[in-house]
Amino acid sequence: MLKIENLHAEVDGKKILNGLTLEVGAGEVHAIMGPNGAGKSTLAYTLGGRPGYEITEGSVTFDGEDLLDMEPHERAAAGLFLGFQYPVEIPGVSNVQFLREAANAQRKHRGEPELTGGEFLKLAKEKAALLRMDMDMLKRPVNVGFSGGEKKRNEMVQMGILDPKFAILDETDSGLDIDALRIVGDGINSIMRDAGKGVLLITHYQRLLDYVKPDKVHILAKGRIVKTGGPELALELEREGYEEVV
Amino acid sequence: MTDLATLPTTRDEDWRYADAAALEASDADTLTGWTEITVPAGESVAESRDVTGVERIRVRIGKGGRFELSAVNAAPGYARLECEVTLEDGAHFEFGGVTIGGGSETREFVTRCIHAEPNATSNQVVRAVHWGKAIGNFLGRIEVVRDAQKTDAGQNFRAILLEKGAAANTKPELEIFADDVKCAHGAAIGALDQMAGFYMAARGIPPEIARKLQVQAFIADAFENIEDEAVGERLLERALSVLEGAQL
Numbered sequence: 001m002l003k004i005e006n007l008h009a010e011v012d013g014k015k016i017l018n019g020l021t022l023e024v025g026a027g028e029v030h031a032i033m034g035p036n037g038a039g040k041s042t043l044a045y046t047l048g049g050r051p052g053y054e055i056t057e058g059s060v061t062f063d064g065e066d067l068l069d070m071e072p073h074e075r076a077a078a079g080l081f082l083g084f085q086y087p088v089e090i091p092g093v094s095n096v097q098f099l100r101e102a103a104n105a106q107r108k109h110r111g112e113p114e115l116t117g118g119e120f121l122k123l124a125k126e127k128a129a130l131l132r133m134d135m136d137m138l139k140r141p142v143n144v145g146f147s148g149g150e151k152k153r154n155e156m157v158q159m160g161i162l163d164p165k166f167a168i169l170d171e172t173d174s175g176l177d178i179d180a181l182r183i184v185g186d187g188i189n190s191i192m193r194d195a196g197k198g199v200l201l202i203t204h205y206q207r208l209l210d211y212v213k214p215d216k217v218h219i220l221a222k223g224r225i226v227k228t229g230g231p232e233l234a235l236e237l238e239r240e241g242y243e244e245v246v
Numbered sequence: 247m248t249d250l251a252t253l254p255t256t257r258d259e260d261w262r263y264a265d266a267a268a269l270e271a272s273d274a275d276t277l278t279g280w281t282e283i284t285v286p287a288g289e290s291v292a293e294s295r296d297v298t299g300v301e302r303i304r305v306r307i308g309k310g311g312r313f314e315l316s317a318v319n320a321a322p323g324y325a326r327l328e329c330e331v332t333l334e335d336g337a338h339f340e341f342g343g344v345t346i347g348g349g350s351e352t353r354e355f356v357t358r359c360i361h362a363e364p365n366a367t368s369n370q371v372v373r374a375v376h377w378g379k380a381i382g383n384f385l386g387r388i389e390v391v392r393d394a395q396k397t398d399a400g401q402n403f404r405a406i407l408l409e410k411g412a413a414a415n416t417k418p419e420l421e422i423f424a425d426d427v428k429c430a431h432g433a434a435i436g437a438l439d440q441m442a443g444f445y446m447a448a449r450g451i452p453p454e455i456a457r458k459l460q461v462q463a464f465i466a467d468a469f470e471n472i473e474d475e476a477v478g479e480r481l482l483e484r485a486l487s488v489l490e491g492a493q494l
Contacts (some may be wrong), residue, residue, distance in 0.1 A: 048448050076450035088445035092463025101459065102449035109450070139303065140461075158449065 001026045001065075002047075002166055008223075009046045016042040017060070017222030018223035024166075029192075029199040031209055033048045033234060035242045041085055043220070044170040048060035048082035049075055062166065064220040075101075077109035078164030081158075083172045085202075087151040090142040095154070096124065098142050099161050106162065106220035127228045131187045148175030167192055168200045173208035185211025206238040221246050253277060263383040263415045265352040271301060280304040280330075285311040290352050294477050296484055297321055297353070302328040306333035314340040316472045318481045319353040319382075320488040322332075323477030328356040333366035334484070341370040342468040342478075346461075346485045347494055348378030348412070356385045361394040361427075368398075373465040374405035375485075376412035377494055387419040398428040405435040406464055408457070408494060454494075456479075461489055 002024045009017040010226045024030045034040050044110075045052045047060065049072035055224050061068040067075060090098065103123075104114040115123070128135055131153050143151050152172055159167055169188070173181055189212060192199045200214060209217075209231060216232040218225045219242070226246055227233065253274055255259040261269065270279065280302050285291045287308035297303065307313045310335070319325050331339045338364040345353040359368050374382030384403045387442055405414035418431040436461050446456035469478035 033276055048444075050444050071452075072444060072447035073450050073452045084445065084448075088441050090439075090442045090445070090460070090463070092466060093459050098446070098449070098451075101455060102446070102451050105452055105455060106450035139345045162449065192315070240249075 001028075001063060002200070003059075003061045004047075004137060005059050006115035007043075007046070008056045009041060010054050010056060015056075016223055017046065020220070020224050021224055022218065024198045024200055025191075026198055027195045028215045029201060031201045031203060031217045032220050033203060033217060033245075034238055035080040037065060037160045038220045039223040040220055041170055044082060044085075044168050044202055047075075047080070047168055048072060050102050062117060073105065074109065076162070076164075077106045081167040082163060083155045083159065083167060083169035085170040085172075086144050086175065087146075087155055089144045089146075093142055094119070095140060097139040099124065099138075099158060100226060102158075103162060123161055124157075127157050127191075130160055130190060131157045132183050135159050147181045149177060151177055151189075153180060153184060156191070157182055160187065160191045163191070164195065166198045166200075168202070170202045171204065172201070173203055173205060174182050181207060182211060184208075188212050195197065209234050218245060259384060260356055262383065262406065262417075262471075263352065263354060264326065265324035265384070268352070272492055278302075283313070283319050284308070285313050287311055287399050287443055289371065290314070290372045290473075292316070292472075292474060292477070294481065296326045297325045298480075299323075300326045300328075303330070305329065305331045305339075307331065307333050307339060308365075310336040312338045312340070314473060316342045316477060316481055317344070317355070318343040318485045319343065320485060321346045321351065321353060322347075322349070326354045326356065328358075330360070331359040331386060332360045332362050332367065335363040336365040337363075338366065339368040339370075339470050341372075341479075342371045342383070342470070342472050343370075344374070344465045344485050345372075345382035345384075345482070346375045346465070346488050348376065348380050350379040352355075352381040352383065354381075354383035354385070354441045356383075357387070358387045359399065361388070361390045361397040361399060361424075363391075364393060364395045364397070364424075366394065366397055369399065369471060370401045371468045371471070372403045373405070374414045375465060375467045375489070376405070376414065377408040377492060381413045381415065383415045383420075385415075385417045386431075387417070388421070388429060388431075389425050390420075390422045390429065392423040394424045395426040397424060397429070399427070399429045401431040402467075402469075403431075403433045404464070406438055406461070407435065408438065408492075413452075418470050433473060457494070460488060462486055 292314040295317040
């Protein structure tokens with residue numbers, strides 16, 4: 001579904017990804033773990049198309065199409081969702097307005113009919129309830145004044161509403177308390193566990209993987225995958241630390 | 247006959263950022279004349295403008311009265327709205343203005359707010375959004391006379407430049423001769439938040455819609471305190487219509 005081959009990328013002239021190769025099939029959840037500075041967030045941003053993240057070598061195909069050839073908003077319309085480690089605040093733009101614009105822009109791009117106001121609100125209510133988020137928060141400006149945990153939960157509400165084919169979740173578990181972690185984990189399973197969907201979970205900790213069971217665990221170090229294994233690899237890392245395992 | 251000596255030039259402090267060529271081409275009546283408005287004590291008057299050319303409004307607000315001015319300056323040539331307001335005891339002046347546009351035009355607001363008696367309040371919010379080689383200006387002077395205690399005057403200007411080459415100028419001036427007053431002013435000039443733009447793109451929103459949402463949120467501040475919501479919405483739409491036609 002998502003096929004990354006020999007990806008090299010740099011930011012401000014600094015090489016961060018050095019020949020990363022990875023393939024996630026439909027119906028699979030893969031976790032990427034790695035020490036600070038390994039390139040985890042750079043991988044997420046590069047796949048999302050953030051300006052300033054320059055690809056110098058390699059290829060990425062998504063459902064057989066050249067992902068790197070698409071503009072960021074086209075990647076989203078093609079079904080790619082990027083969950084931000086630090087969700088961005090947008091003062092003056094309500095969550096509801098933002099998400100309705102997003103959902104309808106994606107539909108328009110795919111040649112599907114746009115959602116009416118009523119249809120959208122019904123969908124938003126359903127997904128907010130799934131993540132136990134108050135509808136009042138959806139009426140507030142995007143992420144403004146939200147706590148760290150609320151921002152992460154809001155990311156998952158957005159994912160529920162936009163219903164992507166593939167999600168790259170960058171440290172969605174950081175900043176969550178134990179209860180919120182379970183709610184977010186259940187949310188990811190409910191939204192993304194599907195034979196036609198895939199997930200790339202970027203995380204520092206094994207904790208989230210108790211809720212969202214990965215099919216494969218990869219260790220990223222110095223911009224490339226240095227080890228791949230099953231869920232037991234995450235447990236091993238938790239016990240031994242990166243220095244022992246890498 | 248036009249008396250050249252009385253025509254303002256960019257050497258005059260209040261006209262320093264104006265379009266010099268446009269001033270030379272204008273007639274004296276336009277540049278020096280005033281539209282006079284009197285707000286009787288306790289009453290409320292609201293004026294709204296889609297600014298074209300040069301207009302100067304002089305207002306006297308009677309005791310406890312309210313004058314509200316809301317305006318969009320998106321003119322296709324040099325355009326200036328100037329407002330001189332004198333406030334009596336307990337009066338309020340509310341100004342919300344937006345300059346927006348590209349090209350090489352200069353669009354400006356100039357206010358002079360005279361707190362002539364105690365207990366009067368004023369609030370001015372101006373937003374500027376420009377691209378191309380356009381210039382947006384806000385010159386705002388607040389004068390508080392010696393006996394005008396308990397004056398509460400606020401002035402806030404913020405500009406977003408969508409392209410290199412566009413410019414914004416602001417000159418807040420506060421002359422305060424009373425000692426028990428509150429006068430606040432703030433000014434900032436910047437660019438659109440790129441990270442917010444990428445965040446919106448990552449959700450599927452194309453750049454032109456993302457820009458419109460950001461600009462809409464930015465300029466909406468100017469009309470937040472306008473009492474008639476329909477007027478605020480109309481001005482907001484007028485301002486955004488200019489952005490929609492922009493080549494960026």
